[in-house]
Amino acid sequence: MAHSPAVTIDGASFHLPDGTVILSDVHATFPAGLTGLIGPNGSGKTTLLRLIAGELTPTSGAVRVAGSVHVVPQRLSRAGSVADLLGISAARAALRAIEAGSVDQAHFDAVGDDWDIEARSIADLNALGLAADVDFLDRDSSTLSGGEATRIALAGARLARADVTLLDEPTNNLDTRTRGWLRDALETWDGALIVVSHDRDLLERVDALVDLDPRGVVSFGGTFSQYHEHREERQATAERRLREADADLARARRQAQAELQRQAQRDRSARKERALGNVTGGAVDFYKNRSEKKAGAKSTLHDTALAEAGQARTEADAAARPPDTIRITLPETAIPNGKEVLRLRVGDALLEMAGPERIRLTGDNGTGKSTLLATLLGARGDEPWRRELLDGVQIDLPPTVPVGYLAQRLDDLDRFESAIDAVRDSAPHRTPHDARALLARFLIRAVRADQPPATMSGGERFRLALARVLFADPAPRLLVLDEPTNNLDMTSVEQLVESLDDFRGALLIVTHDEYLAGELKIGRQWRLGRDDALVVDDVVGR
CATH class of the missing domain: 1.10.287 (Helix Hairpins)
Known part of the structure; x- marks a missing residue:
């Protein structure tokens, strides 16, 4: 194990095969401790992590890493078991072989010092509220919620004990309680820890920041609030x-x-x-x-x-010149006071939404928030666990209220050949020129508008999905958002807040982002929980 884990970026650039420049002449150093990596969407944060991980090779310059690297990517694979997601399947298989009498040195090498890997895994998962046992390790990871999968991947990062750990937007999909666990865990993490995030609370825990500002990379020793003050002074x-x-x-x-x-x-x-x-x-x-x-x-x-x-x-x-931000002018979305928008019965609880109300849907990971939203909008899955999860739930959604839905997972975008096709699918009356002009307001410009969504960054995919929802035909009067800020940079989050502040329809939002909830002035909260069945509380305030 390296005595001084660190990453040094020395004039690194990365270009795509078609010549597109993703990173140019980046100089930065990441010492032991917690460093936040920030920057606008498209500035190359994920690409830089992949260069550090050795998944990509710089076009020019050098990336030097001292010691082993473990990565928790922004988009997690749901293939395989929980043990696969934890990264312990090979060690478990080797342990089983040794217990069966194998003396193959390869099996002992695979185990290494991890003879208690199952016990440590189960302990970490239980600390995250996942009620894990040995059988849980064999569960199909495709049945996990987004938050559950993220929690398991983070537990796997702790178990890996790498010299350098890379986390790409780790608080995406995490409930409030697990976000608190992660922030506490980061303070005692060994080695060098590089975190891409726009979570303001998390960025208040960092030792240093590296900002991939398009005007020039900035390294700063301190927290985000200190850097924000420094940046304001620099801007002035x-x-x-x-x-x-x-x-x-x-x-x-x-x-x-x-x-x-x-x-x-x-x-x-x-x-x-x-x-x-x-x-x-x-x-x-x-x-x-x-x-x-x-x-x-x-x-x-x-x-x-x-x-x-x-x-x-x-x-x-x-x-x-400040960085570009998304520019949104919402169509007419007003809904009259008192007009029924949604009626939801969960067990004995009757929840009603009327007029331009703003309601936040909360609950721990796995309680069924995303599934409830998808079912509400007719996107109910066929998996047995989803049907069981929603037993006893009745939904009444008036057909006269147009609904816009932004899902947490944006896989549906992959079916389109271009961003222009995706926009026109939700608003068929728009011409290709109209669609291109609209996408430019969402910072998807020139040839990027002709690219398949599957090739786009997380931020670009989110902005494309947002454009499809807000400018659909007819315009939404009920806007349903599932963790809308997961893939947005801070500037775009602020712009989204300003736009939603002007939204005059009803808003139902799932978010663990306290900044967003505070800025949107949420009036009521539906809090989901699980006992033997789904339960919900209706409370005032966010």
């Missing part, structure tokens, strides 16, 4: 320098124009003197040559000053 400085550069450029232009006017006046005076015969021919040539030389020198001087001022202004503008 950049804007001041831009104002100064504007003033310098305007001054250089005035000086150049004044010199042109003075030269024109001198030329007119010289022509007048020659016309009056006050200057001899030889003197005319002498003064003409001297005047032209002076004029040329001054012109060169002013051209240089203008060029330098223009370059300074360009650089100041680039430094002061």
